Amino acid sequence: MKLNKRLLNLSEMVTSPYHLVWDCCCDHGLLGFKILADGLVKQVNFVDLVPAIIDKLDKKLSMYAYHLPNDVSWNTFCQDVASLQLMEDKHQSQLSPIPKQLVIISGVGGELMIDMLEGLMQRYRGYNIDYLLCPVQHTYKLRTALIKLNFKLKEERLVVENKRGYELLLVNQVVGKEISLSGKKIWEPKNSHKQYLVKLIAHYQRMESSDSSHKLSQLDQELNTKALMDYRLVLQEYYQNTVESHWNVNEDKDESLF
Ligand SMILES: C[S@@+](CC[C@H](N)C(=O)[O-])C[C@H]1O[C@@H](n2cnc3c(N)ncnc32)[C@H](O)[C@@H]1O
Known part of the structure; x- marks a missing residue:
């Protein structure tokens, strides 16, 4: 199997x-x-x-x-x-x-x-x-x-x-730590992870600029805006500031997303 x-x-x-x-x-x-x-x-x-x-x-x-x-x-x-x-x-x-x-x-x-x-x-x-x-x-x-x-x-x-x-x-429901909205612990210095993040950001950018975004509920519109901000922050804080210096050393063999 x-x-x-x-x-x-x-x-x-x-x-x-x-x-x-x-x-x-x-x-x-x-x-x-x-x-x-x-x-x-x-x-x-x-x-x-x-x-x-x-x-x-x-x-x-x-x-x-x-x-x-x-x-x-x-x-x-x-x-x-x-x-x-x-x-x-x-x-x-x-x-x-x-x-x-x-x-x-x-x-x-x-x-x-x-x-x-x-x-x-x-x-x-x-x-x-x-x-x-x-x-x-x-x-x-x-x-x-x-x-x-x-x-x-x-x-x-x-x-x-x-x-x-x-x-x-x-x-x-009983045991565990606080859940992070952008999944703070999941991001590793791998190209595939960064590319998934870039893809998420592109998705929420499209949602924000789409003609049909006004059809979403107020709550969903707010959620999408917040998601875009949070994922941009992960990209900025984690990948650009923290990880970029180790980038080549930790290169993985995952397929490229693009
Ligand atoms: C794509 S398969 C997922 C198979 C497997 N769990 C996986 O992760 O690869 C989704 C399955 O969810 C079932 N499904 C959708 N809604 C459901 C519900 N409310 N209760 C139980 N099964 C549901 C569908 O019939 C379908 O077989």
Whole structure:
């Protein structure tokens, strides 16, 4: 089973022996399968909204189960992530210093991910559950929503693959540090990282000068302006002042974005 760089990085961020991992928006199910194959986690629940995807996955899981350790198990659920029953006792979960459950949501847009998390937070606000998130676009807006929902940061990474940047965030309602809107810790002295940043700035510049920007809500317009300022600041402070001197030494072999 060959995982792409993004899925591999997500699987590497699963370092705790959770009792249960939810692979939400699972589609092909490769991430959950890799987590089971790694053997640290014994139970994975796969969730997707589309019945045909879950049917296909059920068959694939039975067919390839011989690759998995004998003591692991899984379930599949065809449902909306926002309405999941996580089966977690709040009191118990807060007594345990280590979260017993991990909810992974990966490969959907940041705005849709916000809807899912807001749905889950109606029932699981303040629970010691880990969430591993990998949005496709709208990461700044997602980070804004995470802060508003009182999430805290445990780990974050930036993965650049096939000319696209993906921000991976491990967050929790109880444990962790303050979340930064522009992802202060993710930026490394790599060309691919700088190019992702330049691409983000270009996106928010386009949004600001676009004829249709007035169609956005006041809140979204303000958010875009703030994102543009914040990303410009990262470029200025981090890349131009701090890192430029080390630039050639730390050159990585990532594909160029342009
Ligand atoms: C591009 S795939 C992501 C696959 C994998 N998680 C990844 O990161 O590569 C997105 C999947 O999300 C599912 N999806 C979209 N909205 C959903 C929702 N509200 N609840 C559950 N699944 C959803 C879609 O059916 C689709 O299979």
